[in-house]
Amino acid sequence: MLSHLPILQVILPLVAAPSCMMIRRANLVWFFAMLVSTAALVVSVLLLQQVLDTGPISYRLGGWEAPWGIEYRIDLLNAWVLLVITGLGTAVLTAARVSVQREMDDLRQTVFYSLYLLCFAGLLGIVATGDVFNVFVFLEISSLATYALIALGRDRRSLWAAFQYLIMGTIGATFILIGIGFLYMMTGTLNMADLAQRLPEINSSNTVLAAFAFIVVGVCLKLALFPLHMWLPNAYAFAPSIVTAFLAATATKVALYLLVRFIVTVFGVDFSLTSLPLQSLFIGLGLMGVFVASVVAIYQVDIKRMLAYSSVAQVGYMVVGIGISSVVALQATLLHLFNHALMKGGLFLALAGLVYRLGSSRIDAFNGLGRTMPWTMGAIVVGGISLIGMPLTVGFVSKWYLITAAIESDMWFVALLVVLGSLIAAIYIWRLVEAGYFREAPVARAATVGEAPLSLLVPTWILIGANIYFGIDTRLPVEVTGAAAQYLLGGIQ
Template sequence: MIEHLPILQVIVPLLAAPICLILREARLVRWFTFIASALAFVISILLLQQVQTQGAISYSLGGWDAPIGIEYRIDLLNAYLLILVTSISSLALLAAGPSLRKELTERKETYFYVAYLLCLTGLLGILATGDAFNVFVFLEISSLASYTMIAMGRDRRALWASYQYLIMGTIGATFILIGIGLMYMMTGTLNMYDLAERLPEVQQTKTVFTAFAFFVVGVCLKLALFPLHLWLPNAYAYAPSIATVFLAATATKVAIYVLLRFIFTVYGFEFSFSHLPLQEILVALGLMGVFAASIVAIYQDNVKRLFAYSSVAQIGYMILGLGIGSKTGLTATLLHLFNHALMKGAIFLALAGLVYRVGSVNLKAFSGLGKQMPWSMAAIVVGGLSLIGVPLTVGFVSKWYLVLALLESNWWPIAVLVLIGSLLAVIYVWRIVEVAYFRKAMQDSAPYKEAPLMILIPTWILVLANIYFGIDTSFTVGLSEQISGVLFEGAK
């Protein structure tokens, strides 16, 4: 059984999805979905342990060895992301019961869980596969499921958000497919590690440069890098709360993984950064994303949209770390990738509790909630402090390594800009704190009860993780530095 863990990681949620349609009853389906996700989480832990003790795992599907057959390959990088995706998925599903009962009809709930499991399957498949075309296939599975989940939002604007995401997502997927097709045309292989061996022979051709450009643009659209982020704010704002939690904490992180995998493993660091102006492009777009999205976030009255724009800014930090082109910069990206999932997971889960009780995420509705819903609001405050980068939170650790990488590269003006960008986060977080704690509750509204325990428990697990991994960084920093070293060594 142990040797089949790579394929079980993907098969478990994939088989669970159609079984949900057979079970039908919403409560039964909810717990079945949670068990499938929790089992995937256990598998991801076992895979990480196996990789740390034995090295990278290669699994050939159907007994056909790579590069002829499809290979699943698990190394430190994707094992790290597998744990992140499955843990966030399981925590989100813990809170799904009360949240979805409030936001969806019982008939829709079952279909939501089916789409959720298919989205999880797609994300895990992207991480596990060692085949470039398989990346596209799983990307489409996760994307189609995401469009479905977003469209189920109770606000009619959810349909427009889903349609907007579908159009932009399709453009991104088309660009990725063109890039993969051109790579196949030049090398005759789709296996990533075989591509890495064959591409150097033809890397000076215009076709390979074109393939790289198409692929990077397509992935950047999927990960919502400024200015290709236009689909993200509405998608997060109008999707059901649990869908927002799951997508905000995982989907863009997996897209960043794809970018890292192709830059370092397939094309190689030297080609990506020496032959093309990728460094200048990533640093410029990353910084513009930080400032543009943070400024727009300040003026948002819909709190989910506010934190959606904040996500675009945080993606800017991750891309900036990658653009530095150093081990410390890559470590900062990997750290923030993990830490941002903890921050946004906690914040959007807390917002799910507010939607359950208040029925609105408009900033005015937050008046006086600091006293009426102290645990939910405290979770948002801790998540906000982490976004700012206050010491003893995970956000501080990420930004410390990012600033350190910039200073190592003697880019101190950009380090100053990163600190200024963090001050912008203070403004939009303070707007929420000011309304919740320093304004009286609206007179025409009855006092609100605290969010249900089934929402509060996973929320505070993530809140405590924000603090714990901000103090004890041995797992996150240790693994990120190890992965960064391996990727740079492999790139050589």
């Protein structure tokens, strides 16, 4: 059984997704989805442990040897990302039952869990596969499920948000497919490891340059890198609360993984960041994203939209790490991938609790909630502090590594801008604190609003607690991401 873990990681949710449609009772279908998601989490833990003990795992589908057959290859990078996806996906699903019941009728609940597992399987497949065409296939599986999940929102604007994302997502996927086609035309292979060996011999070809450009732009669109981020605020704002939490914690992280995988592994750092001027481009776009998105977030009246723009800013930090292109910088990016998943997962689950009680995510509905919903508002405050990057939180750890990497590369100005970006984040987080603790709640509401349900609070505080725990005991994330960065970049400093 252990030898089949790579394929089980994907097959379990993929087969379970249509099976949900045969279960009509909402509580039963939620329980079934939880079992599947928990099993996927156990598999990812076992895979990471196996990679740490014995090195990369190669799994040949149908017994066909790569590159002729399809290969699932698990190294430290994707083993780490698989753990993030399954861990956050399971935590969000734990909180889903009561939130989904409040926002959807029984028929839509069954559809929701089926789509959730389908998107879950697609994201895991993108990360696990070692075949670039399978990346596209699983990308389409996850994207189609995501469009439908967003459209399940109560607000009719969710349909427009889903359509907008469909158009932008289709453009991104088409770019990626064109790039993959060019690579196959030049090399005759789709296997990532095989491509990495063949591309250095022909990387001066205009076709390879075009393939690289198409793939990077397509992935950056999926990643919501500034200025290709315009689909993300509406998608987060109008999707069901649980869908927003799931996408914020997982989807952009998978896109970031793809960007790292193609730039570092497939094309190679020498080609991607040395021969081409991508180093300056990534640092520039990343920092622009940090400041523009953070400033826009300050003026939002809807908290979902505020946190959506915050996600665009956080993506900027991660891309800056790729642009600096040292081992410490890449480690900072991989750390922030994990840390941001914890931050936004916890924040959006806390927001789901507020929406459950209030039916609104507007900031004026938050007045006085620090007294009527202390645990929920406390989770938002702690998550916000982590988002700013205060010491003893995970946000501080990854930003510290990013600043260290910038200073080691003599990029003092970049280090200063990273600090300033964090200070801007403090402004929009303070708006939430001010509304919750320093404004009076409406008299009519003060007596009727209670704390969020326990089934929402417990997973919320598990993620919020993880923000504190991994901000103090950093051994697991720092050791794994450090080893992954060293494995990917070798001796590059």
